Amino acid sequence: MVKILIVICCIFSANTQAQQEVYIRSGLLASSLTFSPSLMLNQSGENAYLTGFFEGFFDKRISFRGEGNLLLGGMEKSGYYEKGFRTTAGMLLHANKKNLDAHIGLMPGLYIAELVKNRSSLGVNELSVVPVISFNIGGTFYMYEFAHLFINVTYTSTNYRTVYSNINGRADELMFSAGLGFNINAIKNK
Amino acid sequence: MNKLCIIVFLFPFFGMSQPMVVKETQGGIFSIGLRTTASSFSGDKLSSFGTGVGGQFRIQVADRINTEWFLDYITGEVGDFASRIDYHIGWSVMYYLTKSLDPIIKPYLVIGHCFDKTILIDNSDHRNHISKNSSAVQGGAGLHFRVSQRFDISLNTQYMMHLGDDIHAHYENARVHFESEKRKGVEGHFLMHIGLNYKIADLW
Numbered sequence: 001m002v003k004i005l006i007v008i009c010c011i012f013s014a015n016t017q018a019q020q021e022v023y024i025r026s027g028l029l030a031s032s033l034t035f036s037p038s039l040m041l042n043q044s045g046e047n048a049y050l051t052g053f054f055e056g057f058f059d060k061r062i063s064f065r066g067e068g069n070l071l072l073g074g075m076e077k078s079g080y081y082e083k084g085f086r087t088t089a090g091m092l093l094h095a096n097k098k099n100l101d102a103h104i105g106l107m108p109g110l111y112i113a114e115l116v117k118n119r120s121s122l123g124v125n126e127l128s129v130v131p132v133i134s135f136n137i138g139g140t141f142y143m144y145e146f147a148h149l150f151i152n153v154t155y156t157s158t159n160y161r162t163v164y165s166n167i168n169g170r171a172d173e174l175m176f177s178a179g180l181g182f183n184i185n186a187i188k189n190k
Numbered sequence: 191m192n193k194l195c196i197i198v199f200l201f202p203f204f205g206m207s208q209p210m211v212v213k214e215t216q217g218g219i220f221s222i223g224l225r226t227t228a229s230s231f232s233g234d235k236l237s238s239f240g241t242g243v244g245g246q247f248r249i250q251v252a253d254r255i256n257t258e259w260f261l262d263y264i265t266g267e268v269g270d271f272a273s274r275i276d277y278h279i280g281w282s283v284m285y286y287l288t289k290s291l292d293p294i295i296k297p298y299l300v301i302g303h304c305f306d307k308t309i310l311i312d313n314s315d316h317r318n319h320i321s322k323n324s325s326a327v328q329g330g331a332g333l334h335f336r337v338s339q340r341f342d343i344s345l346n347t348q349y350m351m352h353l354g355d356d357i358h359a360h361y362e363n364a365r366v367h368f369e370s371e372k373r374k375g376v377e378g379h380f381l382m383h384i385g386l387n388y389k390i391a392d393l394w
Binding site for chain 2: 091178
């Protein structure tokens with residue numbers, strides 16, 4: 001009985017190995033929408049964002065990623081932003097083993113935001129467009145032809161130059177996101 | 191219509207996922223990229239560090255000569271009472287110092303010209319501001335770090351010298367004042383770029 005079980009396990013294991021398709025290759029397109037809490041590093045407070053990204057792989061080591069973060073609100077009353085939308089785009093470098101992937105990337109971008117009234121000049125709310133640089137590090141498991149699980153940590157460096165005199169304009173954030181994403185391969189496996 | 195959108199959207203990933211075939215010389219290689227910029231002004235004692243974002247495309251004209259066409263948006267400080275916004279749009283010529291066509295590290299010299307717009311803004315009252323349009327020349331050196339045949343990370347440092355009238359801000363009698371005057375001497379700044387570039391195709 002034990003011998004039969006071992007044989008069945010070996011056959012099943014070999015069969016699974018043979019069927020294991022590697023999804024990380026050129027032409028892989030991935031996208032997701034998730035909620036991302038963020039910690040403000042130079043100001044008190046935390047923020048919550050709705051994060052969406054689109055990623056396309058040129059080859060298994062390099063991908064282009066575009067990301068948008070819509071501010072849903074500050075988690076504390078003494079928030080820094082009234083409204084905000086950050087958009088970044090850049091290249092990610094990947095190291096992968098089968099369908100398990102780790103990445104690191106540099107993504108320049110812009111933050112279009114309105115500061116809370118006591119941070120703005122003369123207490124007037126106005127939109128500012130601020131350059132942003134973000135560093136992204138994370139991991140992904142492509143578990144299925146059309147779905148993956150991911151985790152990302154993003155550091156964004158932002159500096160509001162036009163805030164009221166003597167008020168610190170630095171607004172760096174550490175943002176966390178994780179969830180279920182969707183992917184397709186635009187190019188058939190050769 | 192939907193099919194057209196999908197084709198346009200996915201085309202880069204179909205085309206650029208393939209190895210790039212370089213024709214006889216590297217002349218004709220077209221690449222696009224994004225970059226982030228750090229700026230340090232030297233002309234105005236009150237001006238300090240600035241950061242920015244931008245993009246560029248490159249058209250290589252020969253094995254050792256490349257051209258770069260860029261747009262930058264940079265914000266910086268003037269003391270703690272005013273802020274500075276700079277827009278740069280221009281071009282540079284890069285001369286590669288190595289004969290090797292595809293080394294891991296490719297050093298180069300760069301020189302170029304740009305048009306710029308500078309805006310100084312009072313931090314306490316954004317309606318109080320001044321702006322100028324001028325041009326500038328820039329030169330420096332840099333390195334491409336080859337990550338793959340199509341992808342490189344570029345790091346360069348340049349000194350940008352502004353031509354034309356000068357604008358500056360000063361704080362007096364609890365107010366921010368802006369002035370425009372004929373330039374006395376050289377006003378410029380060091381720029382450091384970190385860029386990500388992807389080669390799209392060899393055009394000729």
